[in-house]
Amino acid sequence: MQKFPMTVEGEKALRDELQRLKTVDRPKVIEAIAEAREHGDLKENAEYHAAREQQGFIEGRIQDIEGKLSNAQVIDIKTIPHTGKVLFGSTVELINTANDEEVVYRIVGDDEANIKENRISVNSPIARAVIGKEEGDVVNIKVPNGTVEYEIGAVKHL
Known part of the structure; x- marks a missing residue:
């Protein structure tokens, strides 16, 4: 079974999204489907089909x-000795x-990667090239x- 590496922050973000989907988004779409059903003929009801698509x-x-959370390997960089x-x-x-x-990147899990925030996936070519290397x-x-x-200028474990 494949493990998905992720940071503590990445796990929290996924758990927060899951909570929002289950407690906010899912009830809203169920309500929208019920409302659209009240409008009658479902074959030609665009609101119903849009709500069902959103539900899917x-x-x-x-x-x-x-699935990702059940196979997550959460890594807290702060607990690893800085070598x-x-x-x-x-x-x-x-x-x-x-x-x-100079460019600065944080190496994170696939779901956390966001190049605009200088977070790159552990599976990216840059990350694969620098993992295990040292300053200099x-x-x-x-x-x-x-x-x-x-050249690796600095390595920080934040």
């Missing part, structure tokens, strides 16, 4: 979240050796344009 989405998402190595949950500063541009190490990361060389 909500139920599917609930099953998806419950200077890049680990799941670490925040890593990368310096492009060609132009000295140089890594080559394959990108669509070729290969980029980065």
